[in-house]
Amino acid sequence: MPPRVVSVSPAPPRARKAGSRLAWIGKCFLGGLALLTAVILGRNLLLDPKLFIQMVISGLQLGFVYALIALGYTMVYGIVKLINFAHGDVFMVGSFVSFYAVTRFELHVWPAAVFPQLPSALVVVIGSLTVMVLSMVVCVALAVTIERVAYKPLRDAPRIAALITAIGVSFFLEFFGALSFVFSPRFIPYQRPFEVVTWYVKDGVHLVSATQAPPEGSVTFSNIFLLIVLASVLTQVFLQFLVRRTKIGKAMRAVSFDKPAARLMGINVDQVISFTFAVGAAFAGLGGVLYAIAYSSIWSQLGILPGLKAFVAAVLGGIGSIPGAFVGALIMGQAEALTMGYISTPMRDAVAFTVLILVLLIRPTGIFGEPEKEKA
């Protein structure tokens, strides 16, 4: 084993003992914070339940996108103990690939060009799927290249070196993308592969018409929201299956547990690591497309904040744990949406990162994480 330089493992118990006499202050503060949050949420829920549900829906939409990104963070961390900061930028590249596919090459309508008799609904579905798959493939290629070029040579170096390299790769992608002949530094209006349709719920589900606003006290949701939820849940199921039931999944778990031993058992460790990066990047690419469709404006630094928040989500859920990343992302989405709704919009990032601090203070291993065992 290489010497440990950085460790994200829990605070040593010694530190806790020393401060235990004054720990009640912190506990009271945290208790007060929890109480305040509960009061704010409860009061607003009673005040206007419809608005509250609307906020929860936008939080879910955000949370499920974060989940797609967080999976990549957590899987890579689980295998190589590397926080892959370039992951958020792979997400950005995913959204740009879909932008070019739609705007330049009109890939979203290719079935109509090849098979003119196809019904338009099917054209949209196949076309959009093609765009998503293309983004995922490009992201996979990018992530595997990054892994080979930047991380693999550092596999046996101290972990801080790999971490700094990851930050470097992240900056490279952001500012290379900002060059005028790459993605340009402008905000680019995103052309969607399909139109957004919104429904409102009041005495049943109705379509929002172009001429009339939805009635008072109704809750609205869109097809994008459904798509994001569906994609995210399917991904989660697929990953559970992949990790628990397949041979490569078994290999991933083995590499995660003990790399040298796995190698001795005849597992091609490098291939498994590349595969992990590829799977994570594919989900980030999908997330990028969905995010761009939902929020419809893209630029070269699009990936920074969603990337960081997904990282917080992964830490919150317990980094290394796949269901943890999912749950953490949903909590982050809600925290953000409810902050926007009931405190103020500029506070949302502050709250998101306060969550990170609180997690590190209270339970550094996250919700689903287990304390890291020192291996001999």
Place this chain on the structure above:
Amino acid sequence: MRAIKVACLLALSVLLMFTACAKEPETIKVAILAPLSGPVPTFGVMTRDGALLAIEEWNAKGGVLNKKITTVVEDSQCTPDPAVNAANKVIDQDKVKYIIGEVCSKASIPVSEIANSKKVIQISPTSTNPDVTVGKDGKVKEFIFRACFIDPFQGTVGAKFALDTLKVKNAFIMLDQANDYVKGLAEFFEKAYTAGGGKIVGKETYTAKDTDFSAILAKVAAAKPDVVYLPDYYNVVNLVSKQAKEKGIKAVFMGGDGWDSSDLDLKAADGGFFTNHYSPQDNRPEVQNFVKAFGAKYKDDKGQPKVPDALAALAYDAANILLQGIKEAGADDTTKVKDALKKISVNAVSGQIKFDANDNPVKSATILAVKDGKVVFNSVVNP
């Protein structure tokens, strides 16, 4: 020998004095400081062309005070240092007493310090920052004027338009607290709107990097305003208006000149209004004559007449205001011209212009509408 020398010198100096005296009354020199290179060269070209057109028209009518007007054009690069150098050069070397420029506020402010201390009249066509005409100590810079309205003014005009033309009483304000431009517009919109009998039903802030506005828009939907005031740049407008349309929000969106961009998502912003300095589609004779004259003098790459933008119009106005001021002062004396400018009233391309106590023009603003994929002229609102 010595006497001859002295006599020669005397004769020479008399000759020099004579030529100086004889030359000076013939022309009035005006300097144009425009960012012809640097980050915004199109701004500079339009500004120069607009000002030169006005001066040419005055010369065709016989100049001002029976003197021809000559120009010195300097590239000030929208940057403080080159702008200061250019200002020093035209004032000290070319002996210019009147400056039109700069375009950018950050360059106009240092130039205004020099011009004011040397009693040189400066009229900036487009610098909207309040500090251009008022010093940090709160004192008005006596010799500095501008042709454009300042940022807060747009908010006032927007409120007036919402109340008087759209006839709506409930407004929702969305603003980026960290952007002075946005903040200024929003603040004055709110003031004028409530003073005019309107009601602000909600006010929400966001940050410049936000992409998800669903929470704010949920509140907008709940507050049911008639109009949403969003005085930000086009990139934010694109996001917000698109997401609002998808949520079924039917309120009218309004903003300021930050919307004026070829990157504005015209489909998403459809039905919106924004305040701007001028529109070439305005059919007031001043505007149409200007557009015609400009197109006749300047051609684009394809040989088509160029359509002047707001920068050209404001530079044209700035030159006209200056020359009108000199004419009304009746003398080529900056102190007199300054006093004349303070009382002036010019019917300019960008509206009727008068100066207030802070040397900012009180004038009408143009309202543009986004309609069927085009930005079209709607109306002119007077303050």
